[in-house]
Amino acid sequence: MLNVGKIEEGFVLDHIKAGKSLSIYEHLQLDKLDCTVAIIKNARSEKMGKKDILKVECDIDKLDLDVLAFIDHNITVNVIKDGEIVDKKVLVLPKQIKNVIKCHNPRCITSIEQELPHVFVLADEEKGVYRCKYCEEKYHESAKKK
Amino acid sequence: MRHLMNPLDFTTEELDKLFDLANDIEQNPAKYAHACEGKILATCFYEPSTRTRLSFESAMTRLGGRVIGFSDAASSSASKGESVSDTIRIISCYADICAMRHPKEGAPMVAAEKSGIPVINAGDGGHQHPTQTLTDLLTIRSMKGRLDHFTIGLCGDLKFGRTVHSLIDALVRYENIRFIFISPEELRVPDYITEMLRARKIPYEEVIRLEDVMPSLDMLYMTRVQKERFFNEEDYIRLKDFYVLDTAKMALAKEDMLVLHPLPRVNEISVEVDQDPRAAYFKQAQYGVYVRMALILTLLGIQVQ
Numbered sequence: 399m400l401n402v403g404k405i406e407e408g409f410v411l412d413h414i415k416a417g418k419s420l421s422i423y424e425h426l427q428l429d430k431l432d433c434t435v436a437i438i439k440n441a442r443s444e445k446m447g448k449k450d451i452l453k454v455e456c457d458i459d460k461l462d463l464d465v466l467a468f469i470d471h472n473i474t475v476n477v478i479k480d481g482e483i484v485d486k487k488v489l490v491l492p493k494q495i496k497n498v499i500k501c502h503n504p505r506c507i508t509s510i511e512q513e514l515p516h517v518f519v520l521a522d523e524e525k526g527v528y529r530c531k532y533c534e535e536k537y538h539e540s541a542k543k544k
Numbered sequence: 545m546r547h548l549m550n551p552l553d554f555t556t557e558e559l560d561k562l563f564d565l566a567n568d569i570e571q572n573p574a575k576y577a578h579a580c581e582g583k584i585l586a587t588c589f590y591e592p593s594t595r596t597r598l599s600f601e602s603a604m605t606r607l608g609g610r611v612i613g614f615s616d617a618a619s620s621s622a623s624k625g626e627s628v629s630d631t632i633r634i635i636s637c638y639a640d641i642c643a644m645r646h647p648k649e650g651a652p653m654v655a656a657e658k659s660g661i662p663v664i665n666a667g668d669g670g671h672q673h674p675t676q677t678l679t680d681l682l683t684i685r686s687m688k689g690r691l692d693h694f695t696i697g698l699c700g701d702l703k704f705g706r707t708v709h710s711l712i713d714a715l716v717r718y719e720n721i722r723f724i725f726i727s728p729e730e731l732r733v734p735d736y737i738t739e740m741l742r743a744r745k746i747p748y749e750e751v752i753r754l755e756d757v758m759p760s761l762d763m764l765y766m767t768r769v770q771k772e773r774f775f776n777e778e779d780y781i782r783l784k785d786f787y788v789l790d791t792a793k794m795a796l797a798k799e800d801m802l803v804l805h806p807l808p809r810v811n812e813i814s815v816e817v818d819q820d821p822r823a824a825y826f827k828q829a830q831y832g833v834y835v836r837m838a839l840i841l842t843l844l845g846i847q848v849q
Contacts, residue, residue: 503649505647505648506649506650507648511654534650
């Protein structure tokens with residue numbers, strides 16, 4: 399079993415669906431942070447069979463966790479301080495997400511208007527349905543990549 | 545500042561007030577003839593729509609106001625590549641209220657976000673056309689005396705027809721409405737609408753033949769099968785004559801059933817039906833002006849004593 403050391407301050411994102419960690423890395427824009435990141439793919443999990451784990455050593459105010467809930471609200475977020483878990487965050491679907499996903503409706507104004515942000519609004523909390531703020535087109539999983 | 549983007553932007557109570565005002569305008573047009581003196585409406589039409597644009601222009605003119613604008617994108621600064629956000633900022637300096645039609649869905653909302661004046665969505669692609677829905681509701685309320693407790697048949701292109709979708713959304717807020725959807729298999733109402741009706745326990749039926757349901761309707765909303773919605777000519781030709789309302793079908797209907805149509809019609813309502821007192825579609829166009837007058841007054845916050 400591969401061992402990755404403890405982090406002093408930051409997040410451990412556990413129970414990520416196997417294969418999704420790189421997508422989360424992109425959405426959280428971790429490439430833009432000057433910090434240590436460990437990506438563990440296909441770790442053994444009793445609950446899930448296989449899972450991914452992300453360890454991010456950074457200031458705990460630096461990450462926008464709203465986007466995580468949108469990607470997968472089953473992810474466990476452990477907040478680490480002084481090498482210990484100080485909090486386990488429950489992910490709640492954000493009411494609105496901005497510039498995380500793009501509207502793919504060719505008839506939408508976002509397809510032509512300069513510098514217009516792509517904003518999606520939570521339309522159905524129970525089903526986790528997001529719709530484009532402008533054209534109300536439903537967001538589909540297949541279009542999740544930026 | 546208030547805008548109108550979606551027919552559901554107004555509560556049913558607010559709609560009642562708007563419709564009361566529209567009915568008062570209908571009864572006492574002279575009282576409102578100078579209500580908008582000194583005010584300017586900008587009609588920003590990025591795609592041609594003679595009827596809607598003229599209806600807005602008629603409404604503002606009847607209120608004593610003036611109208612400026614453009615009637616297609618080619619004659620606007622959009623042809624030079626100007627964004628909607630920039631255009632509305634400029635229009636806000638020239639006019640007091642704006643009615644915008646745009647082929648891109650959500651364009652009027654972008655305008656509203658940047659605008660210094662009220663913006664009315666006068667149709668954005670296949671998305672919303674709220675003033676048509678307000679027209680439909682006002683016509684029903686004025687001619688039936690109520691917006692609840694009736695069976696409405698919607699006939700024709702129920703798949704792509706935005707006026708149908710918006711009308712359904714608006715009517716489900718009223719009590720005891722029953723829907724009958726009459727369309728060919730290919731043009732059935734989208735699933736998300738029937739799912740919504742089931743979730744709200746609102747009764748509906750989907751049928752193929754118009755004749756079968758005529759006797760049970762209190763209202764029949766006819767729609768045009770639009771050629772531009774089809775990918776090939778063959779499908780269009782096969783379906784366009786599927787549902788033609790004629791005097792024989794009208795003979796099956798209740799004596800007080802109303803026939804509505806957002807217009808323009810092609811041949812889905814036979815000209816002979818125009819003489820029938822139940823044909824309300826030209827009256828509907830008249831109500832379209834009254835409701836736009838009431839809307840302009842409401843959004844400008846003008847009260848007439």
